[in-house]
Amino acid sequence: MLRVDAENLPWLKGVVEAKGWPTRSMVGEDASRAAWLLVQHADRDPAFQRHCLELLTAAAVEGEVGRQEVAYLTDRVYLAEGRRQVYGTQVTARDGRWVPRSLRDPDTVDERRAAIGLKPLQDYLAEFHDPPAPNVLPYHQCGTSIEFWTPEPGEQVQLTCPSCSWVTTISINPQ
Numbered sequence: 001m002l003r004v005d006a007e008n009l010p011w012l013k014g015v016v017e018a019k020g021w022p023t024r025s026m027v028g029e030d031a032s033r034a035a036w037l038l039v040q041h042a043d044r045d046p047a048f049q050r051h052c053l054e055l056l057t058a059a060a061v062e063g064e065v066g067r068q069e070v071a072y073l074t075d076r077v078y079l080a081e082g083r084r085q086v087y088g089t090q091v092t093a094r095d096g097r098w099v100p101r102s103l104r105d106p107d108t109v110d111e112r113r114a115a116i117g118l119k120p121l122q123d124y125l126a127e128f129h130d131p132p133a134p135n136v137l138p139y140h141q142c143g144t145s146i147e148f149w150t151p152e153p154g155e156q157v158q159l160t161c162p163s164c165s166w167v168t169t170i171s172i173n174p175q
Contacts, residue, residue, distance in 0.1 A: 021055035023064035046080040067116040093132030
């Protein structure tokens with residue numbers, strides 16, 4: 001998927017530059033959604049994602065793209081900018097379950113989701129059928145594997161080998 005996205009993203013950038021966002025009335029529902037999906041996964045180009053979010057937001061006002069697509073890209077862009085997501089569409093694995101990544105005002109998230117036609121957060125999380133498994137870091141010095149959950153950007157997780165007490169820290173740099 002990453003290879004296909006990387007091959008198609010330059011083409012989409014050219015389309016957006018020349019014609020603006022490929023809306024439903026311009027290219028049809030399927031093609032417009034495919035363009036959104038490319039942008040949604042263009043995490044290596046956050047400036048392009050931000051630009052497209054502005055175009056999508058304007059197109060949604062005109063009914064030319066779905067409000068849900070705007071919500072998903074909003075959350076993706078906000079997280080990349082170090083902000084909290086609004087709708088809880090981006091999830092991560094924690095302690096054997098799926099949870100939303102950094103979320104603004106969790107107590108009112110379902111109201112925001114309902115306003116744009118998304119199901120309640122707990123129903124959305126229930127769609128992730130397979131329980132997540134922790135990451136495994138093999139420590140070659142003693143042959144032990146250390147399990148851990150991926151930290152959020154900016155967080156650090158200290159790992160200790162249960163066999164030999166070797167300690168290391170894992171962190172994800174903010175984007």
